[in-house]
Amino acid sequence: MRIALRNCGLIDPEKIEEYIAEDGYFALGKCLTEFTREETIKEIKDSGLRGRGGGGFPTGLKWEITKNVEAGQKYVVCNADEGDPGAFMDRSILEGDPHSVIEAMAICGYCIGADTGLVYIRAEYPLAIERLKIAIKQAREFGLLGEGILGTNFNFDIELRYGAGAFVCGEETALIHSMEGLRGEPTVKPPFPSVSGYMGKPTNVNNVETFASVPVIINKGANWFNKIGTEKSKGTKVFALAGKINKVGLVEVPMGTTLREVIYDIGGGIVNGKEFKSVQTGGPSGGCLTKDFLDTPIDYDNLIAAGSMMGSGGMIVLDEDDCMVSIAKFYLEFTLEESCGKCTPCRIGNKRLFEILTKITEGNGVLEDIERLRVLSNVIKDTSLCGLGQSSPNPVLSTINNFEEEYRAHVVDGKCPAGQCKSLLRYDIVEDLCTGCTLCFRNCPVGAITGERREPHLIDQSLCIKCGVCFEKCKFNAITLI
Amino acid sequence: MYKIKSLDDLKQIRGEVQSKNSLKRNGENTEQVVQIKVGMATCGIASGAKEIMKFLLEECEHQAIDAQIKQTGCLGYCYAEPMVEVQLTDAEPIVFGYVDKKRASEIIEKYIMQGEQIGGEISISFKTIND
Ligand SMILES: Cc1cc2nc3c(=O)[nH]c(=O)nc-3n(C[C@H](O)[C@H](O)[C@H](O)COP(=O)(O)O)c2cc1C
Ligand code: SF4
Ligand code: SF4
Numbered sequence: 001m002r003i004a005l006r007n008c009g010l011i012d013p014e015k016i017e018e019y020i021a022e023d024g025y026f027a028l029g030k031c032l033t034e035f036t037r038e039e040t041i042k043e044i045k046d047s048g049l050r051g052r053g054g055g056g057f058p059t060g061l062k063w064e065i066t067k068n069v070e071a072g073q074k075y076v077v078c079n080a081d082e083g084d085p086g087a088f089m090d091r092s093i094l095e096g097d098p099h100s101v102i103e104a105m106a107i108c109g110y111c112i113g114a115d116t117g118l119v120y121i122r123a124e125y126p127l128a129i130e131r132l133k134i135a136i137k138q139a140r141e142f143g144l145l146g147e148g149i150l151g152t153n154f155n156f157d158i159e160l161r162y163g164a165g166a167f168v169c170g171e172e173t174a175l176i177h178s179m180e181g182l183r184g185e186p187t188v189k190p191p192f193p194s195v196s197g198y199m200g201k202p203t204n205v206n207n208v209e210t211f212a213s214v215p216v217i218i219n220k221g222a223n224w225f226n227k228i229g230t231e232k233s234k235g236t237k238v239f240a241l242a243g244k245i246n247k248v249g250l251v252e253v254p255m256g257t258t259l260r261e262v263i264y265d266i267g268g269g270i271v272n273g274k275e276f277k278s279v280q281t282g283g284p285s286g287g288c289l290t291k292d293f294l295d296t297p298i299d300y301d302n303l304i305a306a307g308s309m310m311g312s313g314g315m316i317v318l319d320e321d322d323c324m325v326s327i328a329k330f331y332l333e334f335t336l337e338e339s340c341g342k343c344t345p346c347r348i349g350n351k352r353l354f355e356i357l358t359k360i361t362e363g364n365g366v367l368e369d370i371e372r373l374r375v376l377s378n379v380i381k382d383t384s385l386c387g388l389g390q391s392s393p394n395p396v397l398s399t400i401n402n403f404e405e406e407y408r409a410h411v412v413d414g415k416c417p418a419g420q421c422k423s424l425l426r427y428d429i430v431e432d433l434c435t436g437c438t439l440c441f442r443n444c445p446v447g448a449i450t451g452e453r454r455e456p457h458l459i460d461q462s463l464c465i466k467c468g469v470c471f472e473k474c475k476f477n478a479i480t481l482i
Numbered sequence: 483m484y485k486i487k488s489l490d491d492l493k494q495i496r497g498e499v500q501s502k503n504s505l506k507r508n509g510e511n512t513e514q515v516v517q518i519k520v521g522m523a524t525c526g527i528a529s530g531a532k533e534i535m536k537f538l539l540e541e542c543e544h545q546a547i548d549a550q551i552k553q554t555g556c557l558g559y560c561y562a563e564p565m566v567e568v569q570l571t572d573a574e575p576i577v578f579g580y581v582d583k584k585r586a587s588e589i590i591e592k593y594i595m596q597g598e599q600i601g602g603e604i605s606i607s608f609k610t611i612n613d
Contacts, residue, residue: 001609009521009557020492021499029489088524095523096555127524143485151488216611249525250558252608 001228003236004052004089004212005252008096013131016138019099025144027218028103028110032152035218037067037111044111044214046222048234053079053170053207054285054311055387056233056300059214062204066112066194069202074114076105077198077205079175080121080128083167084283085334086314089238090208092250094121094128097212098135102158104214106145109156112204117158120175122165132160167284167338171386172197172205174340185340186386207312209238229255233299243280243316244271256297259289263317274319278402282311284331284338285391287398288324307398309391323420324403325410329357331395339388346389349380353396363423365411374400419481422466426482429470431456433478440470440479516549516594517575518542519567523556529563534586538566541590549594562604568593579604 002008011018019025031040045060066074078101082090094101105117121129136158139145147155161179163169169184176198178184197203213235217225226234233255239262242248246268253262259279263269270276278288281298287308289296296302300310318327332354341347356373359365377393384390400407409415416424429440429449436454448464451457459470471479486492520526520535535553542549559565562579568589569575578589579602592598 003611005558006611008523008555010519010554012552013555014553017495017499020496021503023496025486025492026489026496029492033489092523092525092556092558125524127527141485143487150486150492220611247559247561249560249562250556252558 001236001254002252003216003225003228004093004100004209004238005096005250006216007100008092011097013096013098014134016099016135016142016144019097023219024099024215025103027215028106028144029150030218031107031110032150032154037113040107040111040218041067043218043222047217047225048222048229048232049210049213049217049225050233050300051207052209052213052237052312054282054309056310059206059210062194062206063108063111065192066202066204069195071202073116073199073201074112075198075201075203076108076112076114076117077172077175077179077193077203078105078117078119078208078211079170079172079205080119080125080208081163081170081175082122082125082208082312083165083170083338084312084314086242086316087240087283087312089240089250089313091125091128093208093212093238094125095131098128098132099139100212100215101132101208102135102139102145104211105158106149106156107214107218108204108206108211110154112202114204115155115157117156118161118179118198119158120161120163120169120179123162124165129160129162136160166340167334168340168386168388171388174386175205176203183340185342186388188385209313230297230299230302232301237298237310237313239313239315241267241315241317244274244319244322245269245317246271253298255299258295258297260294262298262315263294267317270317270319274321276317277320277322278318278324278327280308280316280318280327280395281314282309282391282394283314284334285309285387285394286311286314287394288318288327288402289398290402307401308394321418321420323361323416323418324399324406325357325360325416326418326420328396328399329354329361332357332392335388335392339392343383343385343389345380345383346385346392349376349384350389350392352376353380353393357396360407360410361416361421361423363410363414363421367408367411369411370400370404370407415482425466426461427459427464427466427468427471428480428482429457429459430478430480433476435476435478437475439473439475443469443473445469515571516542516547517567517569518549518551519554520551521556521563521565521567522553525556525560526563526565530582531564534564534566534581534583537583537586538590541587545590545595547590547594557606559604559606565604570594570597573597577604577606578602 049059050056169178174184174186193203238252339346434456441449448460564581566581567577
């Protein structure tokens with residue numbers, strides 16, 4: 001079911017006429033000529049649309065709050081920072097249908113009383129930037145941006161602002177500071193941007209996908225939209241499917257679709273017919289779900305209850321060969337890199353989490369480390385300033401909660417069940433099977449294997465770098481991997 | 483190009499573009515008009531869509547096929563990029579995946595010129611807002 005992606009792949013994004021032919025700018029026209037600002041906001045509220053940028057805040061309510069703040073100047077901001085590793089839905093929308101976002105920003109401007117829109121987009125998206133620029137230019141030429149739009153007294157124009165590609169700059173207060181030319185660091189909310197945002201003025205920040213859904217809601221009506229989805233999550237969500245899945249790509253499904261439908265029916269199942277192990281949703285702020293959750297309907301609340309979150313819609317599928325401790329470590333490494341460093345729990349706490357995880361994957365972990373991870377994670381969650389820090393331990397907590405036995409295998413048995421943690425692997429030669437053919441001896445890159453021709457060989461564990469070459473080369477299955 | 487000054491202007495443009503498109507689709511404009519869409523988002527381009535686009539433009543010109551070739555965004559089937567959608571005058575659109583030059587010339591010579599089914603299409607199965 002395609003709402004946000006309705007035109008992607010179907011129209012030429014560099015031709016405004018094609019967008020108009022698909023009822024483009026008619027929602028704006030309808031609002032400007034038939035609906036008052038209040039009626040438009042009511043329509044969005046009734047539709048049940050919630051922010052697609054991660055938080056899931058009701059969009060209509062946000063517009064209403066921003067509208068009700070008295071100020072001469074207000075701003076509409078589109079958050080196109082898209083910093084989650086593995087997420088690319090916003091990029092696709094901007095590359096495939098930029099006018100839908102422009103139209104929705106104008107509608108938002110009309111509702112809240114703003115004449116200026118700003119798109120904050122990462123400089124690493126050159127094609128999306130190019131298409132947006134073309135689209136804005138065309139909209140101006142057609143008189144759909146600028147002064148006196150569609151013969152009314154509504155004025156609205158849009159400018160671009162470029163981000164340097166920092167994850168934390170997707171957080172709305174950091175984003176605003178970055179646009180103001182300040183350091184991209186979050187500040188305490190309240191005040192919320194709706195009250196005091198860009199240049200201290202009321203600023204309505206929404207995500208690309210949120211905006212892209214708006215024109216359809218206006219054209220089709222709130223009652224059409226709110227019949228799709230679950231009780232508390234209406235409409236559709238775009239997911240970026242990646243990882244060990246056959247059909248990597250973008251899918252847009254009604255809220256409430258199960259993970260199983262997304263992964264197996266749409267995504268074509270796991271690569272090489274391997275066993276599904278887990279799915280990571282919500283990127284660095286989310287968590288890893290087990291196969292027990294395959295039949296859980298996906299919506300904001302169910303994912304949170306399951307210990308993960310919707311985030312921006314990244315979905316990374318993991319199979320039996322993925323080590324959950326290493327996955328947690330991967331996300332932590334990302335967070336560590338992206339933390340702005342402003343507050344101690346996030347800056348130092350995550351570093352300590354990372355060190356403990358490294359210790360475990362290197363085979364030096366002890367049982368107490370698991371509890372230590374839990375306690376520290378909760379401290380970081382409770383005491384960090386912004387959403388980045390508050391959610392950064394989620395990958396650790398969810399993997400411990402859902403895959404504790406795997407952590408235990410590392411620290412108690414000194415084994416990595418997925419065979420990923422090299423330090424925990426051990427290659428050995430079975431004396432009885434070894435024919436002394438010298439093949440492994442000749443192939444070992446570090447000279448860790450010794451032995452006479454036709455005599456059983458031996459691996460010196462202190463030299464072995466666990467490259468696995470001998471294991472692959474041996475024709476007699478004489479090398480075992482424990 | 484003129485400025486759109488009212489909702490009626492907007493309706494007029496929509497009507498013009500829609501009828502132009504449907505004329506093309508019905509082939510009333512010319513002998514036979516083929517519509518070809520090439521997915522040109524980051525995923526498509528990374529897999530070589532630009533080259534395929536260029537190849538299709540050149541080949542159609544070379545073979546004197548009256549084709550309307552245009553770029554689009556991403557359909558979401560990133561695993562099968564580059565993707566090319568072909569709509570012949572009297573047929574449903576067909577989406578071909580994994581299109582390299584060899585495949586592209588097959589599409590032109592077999593499917594477009596002779597209407598021969600060449601298989602390997604991607605089934606597109608999502609609901610639209612109008613369903
Ligand atoms: C660390 C962090 C990163 C974020 N990154 C993004 C992002 O890349 N894109 C986005 O739209 N929202 C992001 N958000 C959420 C924004 O702060 C904000 O809630 C959102 O843009 C509001 O739009 P929405 O209501 O339409 O979702 C991020 C939040 C945090 C805490
Ligand atoms: S939680 Fe982390 S990213 Fe957020 S303000 Fe504190 S240090 Fe910066
Ligand atoms: S795993 Fe690699 S380094 Fe270790 S013994 Fe075998 S070939 Fe040598």
